[in-house]
Structure formats: structure tokens, C-alpha cells
Amino acid sequence: MNKKCLFAVVIVLVSLICLSACGALRDTADKNKALNESLPYYxxxxxxxxxxxxxxxxxxxxxxxxxxxxxxxxxxxxxxxxxxxxxxxxxxxxxxxxxxxxxxxxxxxxxxxxxxxxxxxxxxxIFDHLRMYIFAILPLDRYIFLSDKIFL
Missing domain, CATH: 2.170.150.60 (Metal Binding Protein, Guanine Nucleotide Exchange Factor; Chain A)
Incomplete structure (x- = not known):
């Protein structure tokens, strides 16, 4: 009789530990899902x-x-x-x-x-910013751009 009570207590404790672990996993999954929805992609x-x-x-x-x-x-x-x-x-x-x-x-x-x-x-x-400034300064309607050459 004593062994049966001890076995039942052990089963209940193991079940509680498993349930709490599942809750922690669910919390982590929910946090990751929220992060994935809010963070920008690189x-x-x-x-x-x-x-x-x-x-x-x-x-x-x-x-x-x-x-x-x-x-x-x-x-x-x-x-x-x-x-x-x-x-x-x-x-x-x-x-x-x-x-x-x-x-x-x-x-x-x-x-x-x-x-x-x-x-x-x-x-x-530097290249990206230089390119941005060049295109901002040049009056684009006076130039025709073909490939990597500029023609007047």
C-alpha cells in the first residue's frame, strides 16, 4: 500500500514537471513569434x-x-x-x-x-552615399544614362 502511494505521488510530480516545461516552451515560442512579426529583415x-x-x-x-x-x-x-x-x-x-x-x-x-x-x-x-549625392546634384533631365557611361 505504501509503495502504491509513493508511485502515485511520483507520477503526479512528473506530470506537473512536464506540464510546467510545456508552458515554458510555449512562452518562448510566443516570444519568438512576436519578435518575428515586429523585427525588420536584414x-x-x-x-x-x-x-x-x-x-x-x-x-x-x-x-x-x-x-x-x-x-x-x-x-x-x-x-x-x-x-x-x-x-x-x-x-x-x-x-x-x-x-x-x-x-x-x-x-x-x-x-x-x-x-x-x-x-x-x-x-x-561611401560608394552608396557618393552615388546618392551625385544624383541629387546633377540635373537628371539634361543627361541620358546608358549602362555606366554618361552622355550629354
């Missing part, structure tokens, strides 16, 4: 998978890994999975701001559960 460069872009900035992925304590909040998402030519799986997740670093200089991205530092590609940044 574009992964499909040509080489070494760059991501957002809002006119192009970031280059580095080999430097960051600790979770160095990150702030999620600011975006890449949400891409692919296999490289060597057959390795890559999973890109959320983009994070870094403590004491402006997002116009660097951010971090989760790649295969590692938080990788990604820096702004200065060459692309």
Missing part, C-alpha cells in the same frame, strides 16, 4: 553569404565571436538556412545591437548559435 547577400544589408548599410561578417553579455536587444532578423559547397549547414537568426557600439558601425548576428560580429562595409557605405 538581407543576406546570396552571392557569397559574407554580407548582410539593411537600410542602406552593408555589413561584412567577421570571424569574431561575441558573448551574450556583450549584446543588447534584437534589432532585426536574417532567418535563412543554407548548405555551402562543402556541405556544412548554416542557420542565420536574429541581429543584435552591441553594447556601447552604434549600429551604424557594427552589429552582431546569430549564425549556428554563435554571435558573430559584423562591421559596416565602409567602401560600400
Amino acid at each position: 538581407e543576406l547577400n546570396a552571392a557569397n553569404y559574407d554580407e548582410i544589408s539593411y537600410n542602406g548599410l552593408t555589413y561584412t561578417i567577421t570571424d569574431e565571436c561575441l558573448e551574450m553579455s556583450e549584446l543588447q536587444e534584437e534589432i532585426g532578423q536574417v532567418s535563412k538556412r543554407f548548405k555551402n559547397v562543402a556541405g556544412e549547414d548554416f542557420s542565420f537568426g536574429y541581429v543584435y545591437s552591441i553594447v556601447d557600439v552604434d549600429i551604424s558601425n557594427a552589429v552582431a548576428v546569430n549564425i549556428n548559435n554563435e554571435y558573430r560580429n559584423i562591421n559596416v562595409n565602409i567602401k560600400m557605405y
Whole structure:
């Protein structure tokens, strides 16, 4: 009789633990769903998978890994999975701001559960802004643009 009571108590406790774990999983899933609906998408460069872009900035992925304590909040998402030519799986997740670093200089991205530092590609940044200023200054109605040449 004593063994039956003990067995029943153990069953009830195991059931309660399982139910509480399911609740925690559901909370995490709800949080991720809300994040996915609210965060902007960063574009992964499909040509080489070494760059991501957002809002006119192009970031280059580095080999430097960051600790979770160095990150702030999620600011975006890449949400891409692919296999490289060597057959390795890559999973890109959320983009994070870094403590004491402006997002116009660097951010971090989760790649295969590692938080990788990604820096702004200065060459692309300068090129894009220079192009923007040139087109703002030139009276476009006086020029015909064909490929990469300008004709008067």
C-alpha cells in the first residue's frame, strides 16, 4: 500500500514537471513569434553569404565571436538556412545591437548559435552615399544614362 502511494505521488510530480516545461516552451515560442512579426529583415547577400544589408548599410561578417553579455536587444532578423559547397549547414537568426557600439558601425548576428560580429562595409557605405549625392546634384533631365557611361 505504501509503495502504491509513493508511485502515485511520483507520477503526479512528473506530470506537473512536464506540464510546467510545456508552458515554458510555449512562452518562448510566443516570444519568438512576436519578435518575428515586429523585427525588420536584414538581407543576406546570396552571392557569397559574407554580407548582410539593411537600410542602406552593408555589413561584412567577421570571424569574431561575441558573448551574450556583450549584446543588447534584437534589432532585426536574417532567418535563412543554407548548405555551402562543402556541405556544412548554416542557420542565420536574429541581429543584435552591441553594447556601447552604434549600429551604424557594427552589429552582431546569430549564425549556428554563435554571435558573430559584423562591421559596416565602409567602401560600400561611401560608394552608396557618393552615388546618392551625385544624383541629387546633377540635373537628371539634361543627361541620358546608358549602362555606366554618361552622355550629354
